[in-house]
Amino acid sequence: MANEFALESIEVSSSPRERFVEYLQSRGKRVTQQRLQIVDRIFERHDHFDADELIASLGQVDAKISRATVYRTLDELVDAGLLKAMTLTGRRVYEHDYGYPQHDHLHCKKCDQLIEFASDELVALRDAVARKNGFRVTGHRLIISGICADCQKKQNRAKSPLDLI
Amino acid sequence: MANEFALESIEVSSSPRERFVEYLQSRGKRVTQQRLQIVDRIFERHDHFDADELIASLGQVDAKISRATVYRTLDELVDAGLLKAMTLTGRRVYEHDYGYPQHDHLHCKKCDQLIEFASDELVALRDAVARKNGFRVTGHRLIISGICADCQKKQNRAKSPLDLI
DNA sequence: TTGCGTGCAAATCTTTTGCAGAATG
DNA sequence: CATTCTGCAAAAGATTTGCACGCAA
Numbered sequence: 001m002a003n004e005f006a007l008e009s010i011e012v013s014s015s016p017r018e019r020f021v022e023y024l025q026s027r028g029k030r031v032t033q034q035r036l037q038i039v040d041r042i043f044e045r046h047d048h049f050d051a052d053e054l055i056a057s058l059g060q061v062d063a064k065i066s067r068a069t070v071y072r073t074l075d076e077l078v079d080a081g082l083l084k085a086m087t088l089t090g091r092r093v094y095e096h097d098y099g100y101p102q103h104d105h106l107h108c109k110k111c112d113q114l115i116e117f118a119s120d121e122l123v124a125l126r127d128a129v130a131r132k133n134g135f136r137v138t139g140h141r142l143i144i145s146g147i148c149a150d151c152q153k154k155q156n157r158a159k160s161p162l163d164l165i
Numbered sequence: 166m167a168n169e170f171a172l173e174s175i176e177v178s179s180s181p182r183e184r185f186v187e188y189l190q191s192r193g194k195r196v197t198q199q200r201l202q203i204v205d206r207i208f209e210r211h212d213h214f215d216a217d218e219l220i221a222s223l224g225q226v227d228a229k230i231s232r233a234t235v236y237r238t239l240d241e242l243v244d245a246g247l248l249k250a251m252t253l254t255g256r257r258v259y260e261h262d263y264g265y266p267q268h269d270h271l272h273c274k275k276c277d278q279l280i281e282f283a284s285d286e287l288v289a290l291r292d293a294v295a296r297k298n299g300f301r302v303t304g305h306r307l308i309i310s311g312i313c314a315d316c317q318k319k320q321n322r323a324k325s326p327l328d329l330i
Numbered sequence: 331t332t333g334c335g336t337g338c339a340a341a342t343c344t345t346t347t348g349c350a351g352a353a354t355g
Numbered sequence: 356c357a358t359t360c361t362g363c364a365a366a367a368g369a370t371t372t373g374c375a376c377g378c379a380a
Binding site: 028029030032034035064065066067068069072090 | 358359360361362363364369370
């Protein structure tokens with residue numbers, strides 16, 4: 001599920017870690033080793049990931065952090081506005097929400113890759129639909145599914161020789 | 166999660182039950198009492214529903230069908246193109262896909278209601294984005310979340326008197 | 331008759347929770 | 356020091372699966 005970011009990052013004044021500490025303190029929560037390791041690891045190299053991938057990557061560098069703590073911290077990071085969560089194939093996947101512009105995804109059914117794209121038109125369309133329905137929008141999630149360019153190539157490469165028989 | 170359809174149905178030549186039988190036979194699968202009861206029940210009154218709601222409704226009219234069989238049959242109905250599935254709040258919800266036009270949803274966070282809407286613009290936008298990315302589209306899912314008109318009213322009704330204190 | 335399908339219960343998978351001890355403010 | 360956190364293990368919620376028997380073709 002790892003994947004490079006397609007969009008430019010937004011200029012932000014403080015690091016994700018600083019933001020998280022701010023968030024924790026503002027709520028009287030404690031700044032623990034585990035919480036810091038988790039933010040650091042997430043914002044150092046992850047973009048789209050699920051709980052298991054994060055747990056695996058934590059096991060390599062840091063002291064082992066329990067599954068429960070990872071789940072609890074992920075919830076806090078979403079709460080703090082640093083991460084965004086969505087449910088893909090049954091499992092929850094997360095992505096950075098701090099320092100990145102609003103965007104949506106193309107999801108490849110073959111390789112599970114997520115490709116990002118931003119569209120102002122889409123937001124306008126969304127707001128128009130909502131207005132028409134007296135609906136107060138808080139957000140949206142568009143996932144376009146299909147086959148990515150790479151997988152189409154692979155498919156053709158694998159098929160062509162046989163097609164000639 | 167029950168909800169009326171907002172869109173007109175498309176004219177279809179055969180009933181969902183007939184379609185399902187066709188599908189089963191074309192694959193050498195058997196036409197069983199359970200499978201028939203399930204299609205009938207679903208297309209007689211459900212639109213958006215989850216496995217549990219279906220199981221509950223089956224328990225009332227028909228002979229009890231096991232949970233496992235319901236899950237297995239739902240998969241087959243999706244496969245047959247009669248139902249569409251999406252994951253909402255952790256659980257899978259289904260809706261009719263046969264005899265209904267492509268559409269998307271507004272999802273109320275308060276009452277969990279799904280409101281349907283169709284937008285050609287959205288499809289055009291989707292295809293444009295895909296084309297730009299060399300992506301072959303097979304479908305998409307847009308969920309606009311927020312608060313529906315009804316829940317906004319309820320909220321105001323409950324709040325106003327207290328706000329005056 | 332020949333399997334495919336069903337029901338049951340047990341197994342999975344993912345996420346959540348209760349609790350005693352560890353760490354933070 | 357008073358609490359909040361963590362880790363562990365057990366619980367929970369949803370869906371899947373193995374298996375023996377029943378039923379469609």
